[in-house]
Amino acid sequence: MAANVESMFYVRETPWHSLGTKVKEAPASNDALILAGLNWQVLQEPIFTAASEPIEGYKVNVRDSDRKALGVVTDRYKVIQNNEAFAFTDELLGEGVRYETAGSLQGGKKVWLLAHMPREYIISGEQISPYLVFSNTHDGSGAIKVALTPIRVVCQNTLNLALAKANRCWSMIHTGDIHEKMQEARDTLLRAENYMQELGQEFENLRMKKLSDRQVTEYIEILLPLEDNSTPQQTKNIRKLREDMKMRYFDAPDLQHVGKNAYRFVNAVSDFATHAEPLRKTANYKENLFARTMEGNPLIDKAYQMVYAA
Template sequence: MAHELDSTNNVVSFANSRPDAWHRLGQSVNHTMTAREALEAAHLAGWNVRKMPLQVALEPVVTADGVSTPAPLSVPDHYATVRDNPIVPGRIDVLGVVGSKYEPLQNEASCDLLNALTDQGGAVFETAGALRGGRETFVTMKLPEAMTFDGVDGSKDRTEFYLAALNSHDGTSAFRFLVTPVRIVCANTQSAAIREAKASFAIRHTGGARLAIAEAREALRLTWRYVKAFEDEAAALYARPMDIDQMRAFTDELLAVDAATTAATKNTRSQQSRAIVKLWTSSPTVAPIANTRWAAYNAVTEYVDHYSTVRGRGDAATTRALRAVTIGSTAQTIKTQAFRMLQTL
């Protein structure tokens, strides 16, 4: 499917408590969810992800005595990861090929750990789903903390914080958790690198993964520092004014316009730079924080999340939503670089 959500017989593995623009991945169920409700609504419960020995079938052998089929050959140290299909009883789906040290982590572990990590009232599950035939899953929880600035026009500029759990069942990536600030007025996902404040943690799918989950619980408790640190550094950007010439110089440097090696590349980067500046000067979502470095940062995030070019096949809005929570993506890198530059310029 274009949106890459897992689907069996037109039943999509996705649940969303509300239609958030930052995570355009399916239909809303219109209510906040508990861990169990999120798993069941998104058809993530009871997959029983497990390893099965990988084998090579051999061709039948014809002899004078008849036809016989040799026993399949085992592939040493290689296994298929499989799940029980959540829609069709008795059907088993192959998810990937892994090594002997790989240890599956069930979808229930995502919700269990998020529950344990929050360890406080007020946090609610907002989205959950599976992608790419069940090979990847995601669960997000909105935290009770929020950051609010008084806008120059009397309005409120609000940023909320989410905790996301991202897993793979095909051996392609670690079991990851991250804190994602989301500026609600334009649904921008923030991606700031905060000094000495951990915002993500990865757990490898190995024999020690269960121990690593216990360690992650302690490590991710420290991410609450990220929320406070992010608010402090965002407030510092909001307190620093910026004029149009500074904004143009910032976006040109951010996108390395002058470093372009061809005229076509320079023209493309210049257009992107001008688009960000235009958002900074005229976007109604930036207006409450106008003429500040915080506005500059949010013009960048708004451009990346909602207007930047999407390459490849599939739905553009969904692709942008996916890369918003993909560690190491170009979108994340640009946001992080913008935040750092605005602190030091």
Template sequence: MSHEIETMAYAGQTPWHGLGKVLTPNQSLDTWANQSGLDFKIMETPVRFNSGLLGAPEKIQLFSDQKVLYRSDTKAALSVVSNRYQVVQPDEILEFYRDLTERSGFELETAGVMKGGRKLWALAKTGQSFSIKDKDRINGYLLLATACDGSLATTAQFTSVRVVCNNTLAIALSGGKDVVKVPHSTTFEPDLVKKELGISFSAWDNFRYRMTKLAERKLKDQEADAFLRTLFSIPTDHNGRQYMDRTMRQVKSIYEGKGRGAELPSAKGTAFGLLNAVTAFVDHERRAKSVDHRLDSAWFGQGATLKAKALWQTTALI
């Protein structure tokens, strides 16, 4: 079985994906870097090629428009990018959280390296939380991730975790201001990112309000079925729709009681429960090559897109 996650560290309870090396709380950033695998540099060198014809002596020439990125520790190549590509170093990911953990009550929870060093991330608990109908607790987090292969802009994203089932959901309810994306064509400036994110701390109150309303919104069976048909349908060539029947049955089973927390008053028969059935499917049940492939999808790929679509659809119900 192939793996996306190369190294990872976590503090506190085992993460929902069950991966990583456990750390005791309140470790230094140096310890986090060492244990999470973020203790290397991304180096760069110009692209060179051999222009010698077959059988002729080698003739190495320089291609000045692009550069190769590689790891300082293993010397493994990471990607070929434009000379204008601005690299974000692994230590910058952790340093982003230094003042947040030292002065603002944030607490690093996970950090790691994916795809051999091509994707890097750290996740910190913000200290914000709320409960729906007393028993259903949701905690707030801030995710910072980047890639050096063109697959991901440097992204700072508020997200949430539903404690009872460890379902994750990006908080995207305030016009996109709760996520900041810095393209690699520009320089990553942490203070500017934090300043922009500072505006969106109000998104947590907005998110709490929306989740509470979703928990109050009772659904008829026909509404739940219509929701799933819309979410899991694919356009065909003849203006029709193809439905992902097996997936719809899985999600409906989670919604109707199979999922952890599905029987809580906040979730049973509600729009909130249906939304969490989708997030549970993406985070825990969706077919994937491995657990770490599922994590990559749930945070950055098709899984994240599906959860965002489900959030939009359920919000439309209220």
């Protein structure tokens, strides 16, 4: 199994690699947790020195299924179990949301569920399919996070832009109160709808911003800078990447009808960021790609901010 990916399931085709258990239909959360290998609990236990002296103020999070230590945390840290972290999504399922994949990274330190939202959007004449990624950590590095990731269906590019008027990523705290949990679910749908509406408006604005071929070339050079002290090999690599990005703007068949504008440029950068093969693929390459789906891709955001300010 690939580095950092411990367990997962997926419906039909996995969004980001070919691992895990394939299922025919999207399951409910309880079944999803079992299929994803997430049906375990986190225990908090005291920590001792080599001399068997207790270390005050800290505990270790331990997985009950195999006694694996997940992380050292302070006494203030509250464990949010896998079933608790994602239980509120059962309310979303009633609205037509369905799970597509779920799994565990880094030996259980990070877990996630990815859900497909019930509504499809036609924005600027193209089908945009919204997904929600639910992520939780057990090593003390973060809270529950929910991120909206719109996918341009025709080419599976992510368009999770950082918009000024609507957030695409937010944190959630498990309260244990069913009424508050249901309200959080409704808020999630509302936030997603607000983001998609703002995204649609922003796409229209980007379409109105015409770009010359020279501007596109200059923007690509800014996104993929060539340092003064670069070695010959580094210079060759950057020029290769620049040509790749240019090809995705000027020659991509799915963008020929769009016109030469900022919307086309952002899509080309998204295609590059989502699908281009890196010059050197590290052991955690796929995990990093998934993280950028969750947190946002800085290259896409930089391209968007650059053309927006022009």
